[in-house]
Amino acid sequence: MFISSQDSPATFQGFTLVMPAVAVGNVGQLAVDLIVSTLNMRRVGYFHTDCLIPMAGNNPYASGKADAEELHTPAEVYTAAELKLAVLQIRAPIIQTRSKKFRQQLKSWIKASGFSRTVVLSSSHAYQRDDQQLQGTSLRYLMTPSLLAASADALKELGWREMERIPAFPGVDAEPRLCIPGGGITKGLYTDGCAEDLPLAVLLLFCSEGDNIPDAFALVNHLNDWLHLLDGQSEEPKSKWKIPTSWSLLFGSGIPPALF
Amino acid sequence: PVSNKSEVFLLRTVHLHWNPEVSELLRAGNKVQCSSFILAVGHNAASFLSVYILASANWDAVGRGVAWNERSRSGTGPSGEGSACVFYRHKDEPAVLICHVTCHIAEDQLFQWTEKVFGYLQTRGLTVTVLSDSSVADYKTADYLCSSSAPFLRSLRSSAFSDQPVCQSLEQPNIITGLPAAVLNHCQVHSIAAVVYQCYSDVTGPDSITMDKYKPVLTKLGRSIQVDSSRSTDVLRNFVRSSEIQSNLYI
Numbered sequence: 001m002f003i004s005s006q007d008s009p010a011t012f013q014g015f016t017l018v019m020p021a022v023a024v025g026n027v028g029q030l031a032v033d034l035i036v037s038t039l040n041m042r043r044v045g046y047f048h049t050d051c052l053i054p055m056a057g058n059n060p061y062a063s064g065k066a067d068a069e070e071l072h073t074p075a076e077v078y079t080a081a082e083l084k085l086a087v088l089q090i091r092a093p094i095i096q097t098r099s100k101k102f103r104q105q106l107k108s109w110i111k112a113s114g115f116s117r118t119v120v121l122s123s124s125h126a127y128q129r130d131d132q133q134l135q136g137t138s139l140r141y142l143m144t145p146s147l148l149a150a151s152a153d154a155l156k157e158l159g160w161r162e163m164e165r166i167p168a169f170p171g172v173d174a175e176p177r178l179c180i181p182g183g184g185i186t187k188g189l190y191t192d193g194c195a196e197d198l199p200l201a202v203l204l205l206f207c208s209e210g211d212n213i214p215d216a217f218a219l220v221n222h223l224n225d226w227l228h229l230l231d232g233q234s235e236e237p238k239s240k241w242k243i244p245t246s247w248s249l250l251f252g253s254g255i256p257p258a259l260f
Numbered sequence: 261p262v263s264n265k266s267e268v269f270l271l272r273t274v275h276l277h278w279n280p281e282v283s284e285l286l287r288a289g290n291k292v293q294c295s296s297f298i299l300a301v302g303h304n305a306a307s308f309l310s311v312y313i314l315a316s317a318n319w320d321a322v323g324r325g326v327a328w329n330e331r332s333r334s335g336t337g338p339s340g341e342g343s344a345c346v347f348y349r350h351k352d353e354p355a356v357l358i359c360h361v362t363c364h365i366a367e368d369q370l371f372q373w374t375e376k377v378f379g380y381l382q383t384r385g386l387t388v389t390v391l392s393d394s395s396v397a398d399y400k401t402a403d404y405l406c407s408s409s410a411p412f413l414r415s416l417r418s419s420a421f422s423d424q425p426v427c428q429s430l431e432q433p434n435i436i437t438g439l440p441a442a443v444l445n446h447c448q449v450h451s452i453a454a455v456v457y458q459c460y461s462d463v464t465g466p467d468s469i470t471m472d473k474y475k476p477v478l479t480k481l482g483r484s485i486q487v488d489s490s491r492s493t494d495v496l497r498n499f500v501r502s503s504e505i506q507s508n509l510y511i
Contacts, residue, residue, distance in 0.1 A: 046449045048445070049371075050371035050372065050375075054370050054371065054438070054441040054442035054445050055436065055437045055441045056416060056436050056440075056445055056448070057416070057432075057433075057434065057435035057436065058416065058429060058430060058432060060432065060433075062432070068429070068432075069429050070419065071417065071419060071448045073445045073448055073449065074445070097368065098368070245432055246432045246433045249401070249402060250433075252400065253399075253400045253402070253404060253405070254401065254403050
């Protein structure tokens with residue numbers, strides 16, 4: 001459930017919510033890190049749930065000694081009120097048996113908060129693409145009917161590709177279905193969103209595990225093409241996203257010199 | 261042997277068993293008065309508290325926690341034998357509570373354990389101190405750590421903790437997980453003052469040098485309870501000896 005970290009509770013009415021799915025390469029989560037870090041978003045509360053593996057650490061977006069020692073939890077909500085933007089960052093895996101419960105907790109909170117739309121940043125296993133998906137851009141989108149109605153023009157201008165329905169078992173079962181392998185709760189959120197008439201969009205990239213920082217940049221740039229989050233910033237493109245201070249030692253500690 | 265998911269779910273439920281006095285208090289709808297809650301997670305942390313604090317014999321064992329999971333050894337079954345999670349209360353200062361946790365609490369039980377324990381405590385004015393064993397293999401640093409730097413202490417505190425920790429704060433990009441993280445999350449979200457002292461050691465089992473690393477914490481704990489800092493490291497070695505015999509595979 002959402003617990004405010006401030007004296008006066010935050011209001012999200014009419015805001016856009018951007019959240020990641022814990023998915024292959026953690027691309028959605030890395031992209032959200034870039035958004036929070038670049039827009040200097042303020043933490044307004046915690047998403048306190050028994051569905052995530054507990055973890056804690058100091059401020060991942062610290063800009064100096066002054067704000068370095070601030071404790072952060074597995075799921076937190078940040079806002080940039082001037083952009084009417086709210087972001088939920090998820091830093092830990094979902095406990096295996098609690099996937100559905102977590103989706104329900106998210107949906108309840110989204111409905112209760114009055115977000116105008118929700119954008120889920122996600123990813124899917126590149127190696128499971130079928131022949132047609134191998135060609136062209138690795139970006140895909142999905143939109144629930146209620147959001148599609150409002151965003152049809154923007155989508156046409158962006159020229160994005162909708163996630164294809166493909167046969168789950170080619171040769172055996174030719175029925176095209178929506179499959180998002182490696183996407184965590186992405187598919188569940190989307191199908192629930194359609195069923196419950198939530199204005200929800202999914203933006204995902206095909207990728208593999210590895211150094212996913214370029215994927216994060218790609219995803220967040222695509223998101224920016226639609227939501228224009230950086231319009232207020234004065235920097236020119238490409239150098240505009242600010243890497244958080246916590247993005248260090250992603251592949252482990254320094255190497256012992258005696259190894260060579 | 262279990263036959264279905266709901267049975268396993270019930271078996272994995274965290275249970276807290278209190279002594280008659282505390283049970284009576286809780287039954288009457290009250291909470292346990294607590295100004296200082298000290299939690300030791302891991303053998304070295306628990307042994308350290310045993311030597312420097314619990315050895316003064318002014319403590320009563322008032323409760324026991326049971327969290328059965330796939331790593332529970334036989335003898336600590338769901339019915340709760342075994343003493344891997346024990347609560348102690350000071351006889352003269354009943355508002356000071358100590359808890360030893362030397363068993364593994366699974367990922368899906370951490371939140372439940374924390375909510376249940378804190379659900380019994382009166383949290384206004386409460387300060388929580390957690391001592392936690394960890395492996396130096398989990399510590400990330402740009403400069404390669406040579407073995408002489410371990411063991412060492414790092415701290416993490418909740419926003420409500422206004423005192424000064426006894427050691428350096430945990431640097432980016434390091435994080436903590438497990439029970440210390442679950443407790444710290446709870447305290448952060450509910451504005452309870454809490455500090456975790458994580459000891460990174462290159463020794464996996466009980467080790468007197470690692471235990472000794474927690475000594476600076478005594479200066480803070482000594483304000484609310486009597487500590488015996490005159491105890492020498494030899495006493496700590498007694499705690500280590502009993503487990504060394506089991507494995508001489510890696511000398």
